[in-house]
Amino acid sequence: MLLEVRxxxxxxxxxxxxxxxxxxxxxxxxxxxxxxxxxxxSTILKSLSGLVPPFAGEIRFQGQMLAGWKPxxxxxxxxxxxxEGARVFAKLTVAENLQAGAYLxxxxxxxxxxxQRVLRHFPILKERLNQKAGTMxxxxxxxxAFGRALMNGPKLLLLDEPSLGLSPLLVHEIFKIIEAIKGxxxxxxxxxxxxRKALEVADKxxxxxxxxxxxxxxxxxxxxxxxxxxxxxxx
Amino acid sequence: xxxxxxxxxxxGKFLGEMKAQQKSRLYFLGLFVLLxxxxxxxxxxxxxxxxxxxxxxxxxxxxxxxILRTGQFHFGAHAFVGxxxxxxxxLVMRAGWSFWLAMPAAGLIAAFFAVLIxxxxxxxxxxxxxxxxxxxxxxxxFIYMRFKEPFGGPLGxxxxxxxxxxxxxxxxxxxxxxxxxxxxxxxxLMIVTLYILHRMxxxxxxxxxxxxxEGDRLARAxxxxxxxxxxxxxxxxxxxxxxAGSFYAHYTYYISPLDFSVLLTIYLAIYTVVGGxxxxxxxxxxxxxxxxxxxxxxxxxxxxxxxxxxxxIVILLFLPGGLISLPGLLTRVGSRAExxxxxxxxxxxx
Amino acid sequence: xxxxxxxxxxxxxxxxGAIYALLALxxxxxxxxxxxxxxxxxxxxxxxxxxxxxxxxxxxxxxxVALPIGVILIGLIGVVMEKGLFRPIRNDHVAIIxxxxxxxxxxxSTGFVVFGLRPKPVASVxxxxxxxxxxxxxxxxAVVVLIGLLAVLALYFFLMKTRWGLGMRAFAEDxxxxxxxxxxxxxxxxxxxLIGCGLAALAGLLVAPIFILTPTMGSHAVLISLLVIxxxxxxxxxxxxxxxxxxxxxxxxxxSYLGADITWGMxxxxxxxxxxxxxxxxxGVVRE
Numbered sequence: 001m002l003l004e005v006r007x008x009x010x011x012x013x014x015x016x017x018x019x020x021x022x023x024x025x026x027x028x029x030x031x032x033x034x035x036x037x038x039x040x041x042s043t044i045l046k047s048l049s050g051l052v053p054p055f056a057g058e059i060r061f062q063g064q065m066l067a068g069w070k071p072x073x074x075x076x077x078x079x080x081x082x083x084e085g086a087r088v089f090a091k092l093t094v095a096e097n098l099q100a101g102a103y104l105x106x107x108x109x110x111x112x113x114x115x116q117r118v119l120r121h122f123p124i125l126k127e128r129l130n131q132k133a134g135t136m137x138x139x140x141x142x143x144x145a146f147g148r149a150l151m152n153g154p155k156l157l158l159l160d161e162p163s164l165g166l167s168p169l170l171v172h173e174i175f176k177i178i179e180a181i182k183g184x185x186x187x188x189x190x191x192x193x194x195x196r197k198a199l200e201v202a203d204k205x206x207x208x209x210x211x212x213x214x215x216x217x218x219x220x221x222x223x224x225x226x227x228x229x230x231x232x233x234x235x
Numbered sequence: 236x237x238x239x240x241x242x243x244x245x246x247g248k249f250l251g252e253m254k255a256q257q258k259s260r261l262y263f264l265g266l267f268v269l270l271x272x273x274x275x276x277x278x279x280x281x282x283x284x285x286x287x288x289x290x291x292x293x294x295x296x297x298x299x300x301x302i303l304r305t306g307q308f309h310f311g312a313h314a315f316v317g318x319x320x321x322x323x324x325x326l327v328m329r330a331g332w333s334f335w336l337a338m339p340a341a342g343l344i345a346a347f348f349a350v351l352i353x354x355x356x357x358x359x360x361x362x363x364x365x366x367x368x369x370x371x372x373x374x375x376x377f378i379y380m381r382f383k384e385p386f387g388g389p390l391g392x393x394x395x396x397x398x399x400x401x402x403x404x405x406x407x408x409x410x411x412x413x414x415x416x417x418x419x420x421x422x423x424l425m426i427v428t429l430y431i432l433h434r435m436x437x438x439x440x441x442x443x444x445x446x447x448x449e450g451d452r453l454a455r456a457x458x459x460x461x462x463x464x465x466x467x468x469x470x471x472x473x474x475x476x477x478x479a480g481s482f483y484a485h486y487t488y489y490i491s492p493l494d495f496s497v498l499l500t501i502y503l504a505i506y507t508v509v510g511g512x513x514x515x516x517x518x519x520x521x522x523x524x525x526x527x528x529x530x531x532x533x534x535x536x537x538x539x540x541x542x543x544x545x546x547x548i549v550i551l552l553f554l555p556g557g558l559i560s561l562p563g564l565l566t567r568v569g570s571r572a573e574x575x576x577x578x579x580x581x582x583x584x585x
Numbered sequence: 586x587x588x589x590x591x592x593x594x595x596x597x598x599x600x601x602g603a604i605y606a607l608l609a610l611x612x613x614x615x616x617x618x619x620x621x622x623x624x625x626x627x628x629x630x631x632x633x634x635x636x637x638x639x640x641x642x643x644x645x646x647x648x649x650v651a652l653p654i655g656v657i658l659i660g661l662i663g664v665v666m667e668k669g670l671f672r673p674i675r676n677d678h679v680a681i682i683x684x685x686x687x688x689x690x691x692x693x694s695t696g697f698v699v700f701g702l703r704p705k706p707v708a709s710v711x712x713x714x715x716x717x718x719x720x721x722x723x724x725x726x727a728v729v730v731l732i733g734l735l736a737v738l739a740l741y742f743f744l745m746k747t748r749w750g751l752g753m754r755a756f757a758e759d760x761x762x763x764x765x766x767x768x769x770x771x772x773x774x775x776x777x778x779l780i781g782c783g784l785a786a787l788a789g790l791l792v793a794p795i796f797i798l799t800p801t802m803g804s805h806a807v808l809i810s811l812l813v814i815x816x817x818x819x820x821x822x823x824x825x826x827x828x829x830x831x832x833x834x835x836x837x838x839x840x841s842y843l844g845a846d847i848t849w850g851m852x853x854x855x856x857x858x859x860x861x862x863x864x865x866x867x868x869g870v871v872r873e
Contacts, residue, residue, distance in 0.1 A: 049765055075767035087762040089755050100755045103748065104767035152766065308682060355861040362622050363860060365682075366815040369808060370853040377846045497804065501690055508683050537697035544691035551684050552673060 002027040002156055002187050008057035010047055017043050019211040025189050030182045032190040032198040034232060035208035041191045042084055045158045049081045050074045076104050080154035084161045086145035090134025094125055097133050097144055101151030118147040121180065139170040146177060159190045163197065175201055195232040199223045207232060259516060270422055274415045283414040289526050290421035294428045294479035296522045298472035299503040300512055301432055305444050305468050308361040311368025312476060312503050314375050317495030318345040319477025320484040324395050325385055334398040338481040345477030346470040353469040358462055372497060379492040391491025395484055417486050424482055428475045440464060505547045511557020520558050589719035594837050600726040602833025603733035604792060608806050609813040609825040610737060611784030617820030618757045618777050624685040627803030628692035629782045632659050633789020634798050638705045648710040655790045656783045663782025664775050696800030707793040729791045736787060737826060749776060816856050818866025827867055
């Protein structure tokens with residue numbers, strides 16, 4: 001198992017935002033975590049990346065406990081995240097954004113390979129390498145954020161609401177990209193509120209509601225489940 | 236359009252605050268009465284002097300805090316205190332005005348300068364306001380030093396007359412020949428200032444600034460022109476501080492440009508933070524405690540500043556709420572222990 | 586006005602501007618990267634100047650040996666301050682400003698206690714003057730200009746061309762996302778303080794033979810640098826550079842024709858009026 005989360009609890013002050021979440025991500029699969037907005041899904045990802053300390057519970061990545069790890073160490077271990085809203089570095093050029101993704105990497109040849117791979121995936125970035133990231137459209141930024149995360153050289157890619165705020169056409173494209181990345185052997189944990197789209201591409205899914213997991217199972221089973229359909233897929 | 240739901244948490248807090256306010260109003264009244272009785276018991280000129288100095292420093296510090304609370308990083312309190320002192324002295328000594336006219340006039344002049352400086356700069360980012368107010372204060376200092384006429388140059392102005400005597404026929408004559416007379420004047424000024432600030436904080440003013448500080452966009456959404464409020468608050472506070480400056484000049488009989496250096500503002504900042512800026516009482520506690528502690532080093536200003544700034548650093552790191560938060564913290568320590576139980580799995584604090 | 590006089594005043598302006606630029610550089614860096622208005626910059630500058638006194642005059646070290654020692658030493662003091670004092674309250678911007686203020690005056694008054702009140706001399710390293718086009722500049726000022734410009738170029742190169750510089754710029758925009766790339770916020774801040782305080786110390790060490798050393802020199806320098814970076818646009822290095830030279834020119838011409846104190850009044854009024862017309866400074870970069 002690439003990632004194992006056991007009984008994760010996270011508190012903000014006195015409020016317990018995450019109340020005992022357990023999930024598994026197997027190598028080479030695409031696992032999705034769906035549920036309504038504001039339910040705390042992003043908090044879990046923040047905690048996995050070491051930005052928010054858990055209150056209790058265990059996170060294991062490649063068999064190692066991540067307790068007390070700094071974000072940089074987690075990135076180095078092979079877990080990358082595309083934060084919600086892309087959050088590219090607007091005043092840096094596209095090329096610099098991608099370099100920032102490879103900040104910790106010393107293996108120059110592999111970085112160069114990854115760079116070529118990213119530009120192959122996102123030809124639009126190649127045209128804009130010297131342009132400031134802030135001047136690009138929302139879809140382009142999302143692609144840059146993906147590219148930046150891939151430059152981390154991740155084994156596990158955490159995606160936080162990649163389709164949020166994008167036009168249906170772009171959403172379609174983003175999901176195609178997600179599938180392509182998965183096709184290259186990168187394991188993905190996808191947090192999405194667009195449940196239908198997420199279930200289409202996922203192998204396994206968890207349904208999350210106000211602090212806990214309410215359903216879990218293979219993605220196609222959840223898609224067929226009457227309950228899930230009614231509550232999350234709009235009937 | 237989004238519906239604004241009443242937040243029960245905040246309402247509860249609000250009611251609690253109201254109660255606390257009534258209580259603290261009583262405390263303040265009691266304190267003022269006590270202070271009014273002090274000269275009857277205390278005959279020592281030295282102690283009276285310490286108290287008088289405290290009174291006008293409380294005025295400086297509370298007005299400084301009010302500006303700070305409007306979200307502006309004020310770095311030129313010394314400029315306005317200085318304007319008050321110089322203006323009032325010149326009006327009395329050169330124009331032959333009565334002190335009782337010159338003091339409020341000095342306040343108005345300072346308020347006018349505050350509007351002049353504040354109107355264009357208060358809309359800028361807080362840091363710019365700091366730069367400009369500091370620069371303003373230092374420019375004034377240059378002017379005082381450079382122009383011997385009428386500012387007296389680097390040596391300042393000597394032999395400033397005290398306030399004109401007040402005679403209540405058949406009763407008493409207050410001629411300011413004794414410290415006690417100054418004592419009551421300073422006390423009265425302080426009470427008036429605190430009252431005005433209190434009323435401002437209670438009015439729309441305080442509510443608006445409270446809202447702004449808490450990141451609430453409501454104030455802006457309602458369409459209140461915050462700028463005008465900010466300028467007004469800045470002008471009123473600067474004017475009040477200037478009146479205290481005028482008192483200072485006529486009380487000490489001597490002013491020089493050195494009295495109004497940026498150090499004055501630094502002291503006020505330290506009083507405010509050390510005492511705790513959340514409440515009036517905090518600033519007052521900070522001023523009183525530090526001034527008393529400072530008396531130990533009276534005459535060794537470097538040691539005094541060393542102690543003050545050291546105190547500031549310690550408070551910022553270990554007691555962010557200031558001295559005033561200490562009692563509340565102590566009672567809460569007990570309930571803290573329970574929170575620790577689940578902290579086995581904690582990352583390093585980011 | 587004669588042409589040589591004009592050249593002379595221009596040369597003076599450049600030498601004043603270079604000192605101001607150097608003074609403002611570290612402050613700009615800390616503001617631009619960390620959004621900290623680091624008042625204690627002045628104290629670090631003062632410490633740098635006194636380092637020159639103790640290392641050169643007292644210990645008899647060669648000036649060019651003392652220069653790196655002083656810079657590194659004070660840079661490290663900056664790192665210690667960052668780790669011990671600023672890190673715990675990094676997210677509280679008001680507290681950080683107060684902390685920096687407290688530190689500046691804490692160090693200044695410590696300076697009075699430790700260094701004493703009497704101004705300290707540092708022997709000139711370069712004597713004599715250079716002449717060109719009829720203007721003269723003392724060699725020691727020429728060296729300040731040279732090293733000042735080199736420092737600006739080096740910092741620019743560091744920020745734009747190195748991996749750490751990239752990390753710092755990424756951090757400046759979005760600390761959280763930078764952290765997600767493995768750009769440790771802690772490291773960036775320590776590095777920022779190392780460089781920022783090192784630059785302040787460099788300025789202090791460089792001016793030590795020219796200026797009179799007193800513990801209050803730092804607070805005065807902070808005010809000047811604040812005007813410089815305010816005029817230039819907070820956090821912009823090119824802006825600070827341009828405005829340092831503008832102020833240098835005003836000061837140089839002003840002191841020649843009007844007198845020093847009036848000139849400073851004018852500079853202040855000029856900066857205010859400029860900011861009223863263009864609140865974002867010359868380069869127009871202001872962070873919300």
